Amino acid sequence: MRRALRWLMAVCVVVATSTAAFAADLRPIVQSLGSGGYSGTEKALEQLSEAGDPAAVPVIEALQAGDLQVRKSDNAVVIARKAGDAFALTDPLSGADLGQAAAADLTRIRINNSLRRAISATLGALTLMSPDAGVRRSAADAVFKSRDANALATLETAIAKEQDKGVRAAMEQARAAVLLTGAAAATMPDADVQAAVDTLAARGDRDALVLLNMVAASGASEATKKSAASAIATVEQKLALWGALQNLWYGLSLGSVLLLAAIGLAVTFGVMGVINMAHGEMVMIGAYTTFLVQEFFRAHAPGLFDLSILVALPAAFIVSGGVGIIIERSVIRWLYGRPLETLLATWGLSLALQQAVRSIFGPTNREVGAPSWMSGAFELGGLTITYGRLWIVVFAFAVFAALLAALKRTWFGLSIRAVTQNRPMANAMGIRTARVDALTFGLGSGIAGLAGVALSQIDNVSPNLGQGYILDSFMVVVFGGVGNLWGTLVGALTLGTMNKFLEPYAGAVLGKILVLVFIILFIQRRPRGLFALKGRAVEA
């Protein structure tokens, strides 16, 4: 609605002449959008683009959103928006209310990818004069992408009027792109080509590189070609640098996923000495808890869906932690001091838990949605950073810091350390060791549950979810040094980064093999991991 209003204003501002007159001309074209299948629609769209009338913008936007439909009774093209069980119809050009119709009486004008592309190009050309700087900016970007010659005239006008520096730069880049790829490119005066080269060199991304390469290969003068070539070299250098940074970011991001998966294990395995093969299933339970919480929100409070993840965090911690405590009380507590037997029992538990989830939720993936603040990406210089990954990195470090603080600063943490270091003494001092055991295991499992919330954002939520992470988690903990949280942190980040730097050269499969070989060799050098405890205590 807001958007429509904005467009109404845009139309008033930009188009000085009578809108009605234009609308009359557009009507047959709009009408023809609804006939002739994809190609018919595409042809009509082309005509709208040539007409260059911003009055068509709401129509095209409706087409893009899938709201443009054909009324079966009279074949009229209308905008139909869902209103309760039926559709509310409006006239696409005048916006007049046309009453309601049932779904059965309407046929949606279907669009495919090439239409979608044409739509953004057309919209780009038509919205260059929008009063909203953001819209103009994305219009310029759309033109840059489509290189639509139809837009050139509007582009020139828009550049002349443009006040915003950034938007103008984008428009100029778009113009350069249109000029260089247009039919007239070959006969363009050298000075213009040179200007285009400079504009693109300033843009300095991969898209600019393509155009610069075209100049370098074209029939332009030697001087221009040379400046294009040097621009290419600069851009490529810059891109290589950003590429390395990008890898670093990917490594950090993968590392933080590993950290999340491993950190719970660092507690149950590293601190307590329980080889918890069911750790992955604790992660899985966390992910399924997220799913359930989201289902609840979808059903009862769809408006608050963005908050569902925040609710899922404590829920997953409690559910996974609770399952962990049950496991500890029923199985693990009989097995202290026999870590290899905990391996067998927890392996059995992991099979049973997987099957339990499969029986309850079915074997197929469950959809866990991303809240809007975790979707999409932003550009930071030459880096593309997705919000989802960014939050996971932040979250991983937050969990790590919180765990560290809990172990170092709280009475509970003190008890854990006391019990793990000297059980009889702790017992003698009045610490209820059994309760500390249960809570410690619950803590480790709960953290695994938190990891599950994060992983549900990037991976499948299926009964096999945990299996994919268990081995990696053990590698991280062992590589970092059992019993050392900092080791887990450094281990996760090292392995993640290494993986991501190897991947471009060796491929994903070989990269992973190389990382494993590295771990095997590394353990030979440092048989107790990166942050091994030194001294006599080790050999005891």
Next chain:
Amino acid sequence: MRTTKLTSSLGIGALAGLAMGALATLATPAQAADDTIKVGILHSLSGTMAISETTLKDVMLMLIDEQNKKGGLLGKKLEPVVVDPASNWPLFAEKARELISKDKVSAVFGCWTSVSRKSVLPVFEELNNILFYPVQYEGEESSRNVFYTGAAPNQQAVPAVDYLMQKEKVQRWVLAGTDYVYPRTTNKILEAYLKSKGVKAEDIMINYTPFGHSDWQSIVADIKKFGSAGKKTAVVSTINGDANVPFYKELGNQGVKAEDIPVVAFSVGEEELAGIDTKPLLGHLAAWNYFQSVETPANAEFIKEWKAYTKNDKRVTNDPMEAHYIGFNMWVKAVEAAGTTEPDKVIDAMVGVSVPNLTGGYSAMLPNHHITKPVLIGEVQENGQFDVVSKTPGLVPGDEWSDYLPDSKDLIADWRKPMSCGNFNVKTGKCGGKGS
């Protein structure tokens, strides 16, 4: 271990139970129950493949149930025998043997991965039974005892690439797949096909990832990079199973839109999409022989029954389910024609059998044990369904030996007598491959 003594009797009990059960497997009671016709269902219900295969078990149970309501077959009831090969390939062979020699089934519907099919193939040939294989696969095989109701590469991959080339004007190709034989072969075929259409080698990027690959950041970035070379680029994805969800999530997050770089997948159907938020994936493509969104009366009926049978309104249908639907109906028709369930007679009766498919036509069993199918291209919609944007005008016959691979272009399969050969070489006129 203070509980040991108290409860060891409990442990002994459990183990004794196990031992008894185990011994029961060894005793082979020859259950020659003649009042039913047994049908084996060999799909993984646990392990990594359960995610895809469990649905096929359910659909088979539904089909058998319905057939029984219609009065069974040859006057007898059909009896499903379900086993769990647990995504373990040697166990597939063992279970196939168990179904055939112990349970005496008349036909088996099963397998998903190529390796599971390869594992059971010698068993079916040795014990002379029938397998219906419902999944799209790499081709390069034809066995007398196997009926391939899924798509061969020419029924899925090649038409999809044609569509992209013609309708989307794609000039640059990323062939991304999981590193196993189906993607390898499909990509080989596609590479040869694309080159035959004048695509240059530098415009093809091939990338393989391990099973269950979950960190797609770098690969998606590479695809974006490859796609920004000024030519229209598309991704042909043969990525398998679990790896798809993180792949599509990453595509969505990194903003790879279908308008810019469309991804066409051969292993992503309604079932896989059910686990993903499809809003960012609008317009990405899949090529199948069936989509749930196809509007035909037969399909509407099938979907209704499926939802009623599973008592779940959200269960989706997909292409391999339709393949089982076709295969099962073909088998029923062939058994009725042969008047017996004896494999040799049924195998002979199968060729030429034609049954309605769910997309409004008929599918026929060819002499090479593949079937004719229409090829549909669909675009992902926001509701997790596919919108069919292209459909081949006629039915495409399944081609088991690809014309685009040098070693198989001269081969054909024809299981009718007297040729009865799965790898007949038309050049040498001999059965048995290329010969020496």
Next chain:
Amino acid sequence: MSADSTLLYLDGVSVSFDGFRALNNLSLVMLPGEMRAIIGPNGAGKTTMMDVITGKTRPDRGTILFEGRTDLTRLREAAIANLGIGRKFQRPTVFEPHTVWDNLELALKAPRRPLKTLTYAINGTDRDRIEEILAITRLSALRDRQAGGLSHGQKQWLEIGMLLAQDPKLLLVDEPVAGMTDAETEQTAELLCSIAGRHSVIVVEHDMTFVRALGVKVTVLAEGSVLAEGSLDSVSANAQVIDTYLGR
């Protein structure tokens, strides 16, 4: 003193763990056939010294020579043991699942390479030697008993027996009488004295009565280096020793 005529020669040996100096420039000389008692407060570096000699811990600095020529800092534990250095631990460690006899058989001086042990068959000489040790350690009646089932004292004796079976040139004995009755302590002292002469022995002990009973030269360690050396009486009179160890 030249290193050539010595059995064990430690010079300037230092070891530190995470900044803690366990041995600090330690020097010590043992002659063939000599018996030496080492005393010192907890943390003085007694056990670390044994670790360094037997190859369990690598020194950061310093020289350790055996028989004046073999550099022990470069060898691994097994190689050092095979040179003829035997060690008895503070906490008796015997092979609990094995019988007393098997424990001695394992320790008995014989080829130590895997293939040799695979084809090893006991002969008369070895049997006699084990019998002899059983008699010395008064374990003859318990020869078929699992070592895990022995009493603490019996385990101590078994371990000493295993040392004897090894027939080493140098014995390192860490608190041999901890947990023993007075009578047993006395017997142990006798046994050790009878060994000395043929073998060199280093005994680490807290029990002053026992040290006195041995009647040998005493080295006092403190903070990782030698504080005093001499007869028990002379070191007992040393003011520094009294300050740091014996107490006033």
Next chain:
Amino acid sequence: MLLRFFLMGLDRKAGIVLAILAILAVAVPVMTLWVPADSPFHLSVFTVSLLGKYLCFALLALALDLVWGYCGILSLGHAAFFAIGGYAMGMYLMRQIGPRGVYGNPVLPDFMVFLNWKELPWYWLGFDQFWFAALMVLVVPGALAFAFGWFAFRSRVTGVYLSIITQALTFALLLAFFRNDMGFGGNNGLTDFKDILGHDIQADGTRVALFVATVAALAFSYMIASGVIASKLGKVLVALRDAESRVRFIGYDTESYKLFAWTLSACMAGVAGALYVPQVGIINPSEFAPASSIEAVIWVAVGGRGTLAGAILGAVLVNMGKSYFTGALPELWLFALGGLFVLVTLFLPKGLLGLWGQLAAKLPGRRKQPGLSEARNSDAQAAGQKGM
């Protein structure tokens, strides 16, 4: 001398095991080939291959028990040696197909033909000879184990660290064999075998012969293993399992002892894999899966760690259970199997044979067998933990 070595390992328990195996080796062929099919004593060929598979697993379990039960090395990667042995045999069987492959190429296996390989890679040479393949069945797993063990033991990698890097080893191999570029058939692995030593691999006689060969291999390996354990070397192994540094201080180079047991065990696992492949008809990288190795550990634990007979018993029983439950309770079998593991660890810490020992100990007049009471201490140390 060899005879003496084998006789040394022959105690009463070994006698029972060998007698059972001998009975199997005679009875199964008779019951399969000569007893008429309608007789209640007839065994189907299906049952024979099933039994053969169990015994291959039993051999793997035996190999694992040798290093875990007697030497304290918990290998979570033993399936890797099993799979490599299997691949060596699989390569031989692939070469035996000859021109009968679907493309009729006399030299290249089918998967190489359709991936456009032009010639056989060098590491496939020689596998057309049975003796060479048989040698490789021992040599390749042995050499890999030797190299891995040489580094790991020399660096004193122990306990959980060792276990986890054995997982890393098998996982790395899994990924490597998945790669089609490696030339081992990728995920499809090696399959569609026709002949072994000139005999049709599907024929009843061949299957029975393979079964008998498996029994023989198991019996022979059992004798070797019990001979090793009864020797002084075996005593050193048990000693170092519980108190490794003490063994070093009496002059044994524990690394080479571990290396000996480890390599021997890997060779046995390789043989098990080689016998497994022709009987199940396929070898593919999933045999390298970390879970397969863990399962093997579980067989040993169920049967009784540190008793050779227990390892065999555990492998056979667990796999029988798996066969039965995947058919009888396809939806629930994981609960049954998972529950079994939990119950066994909780209530039968010494496995089934341990239970037998416990019962025997309760009877008056019988002394408890030398047990594994100390094994747990070493486990505790293995995890680098004390007092928990």
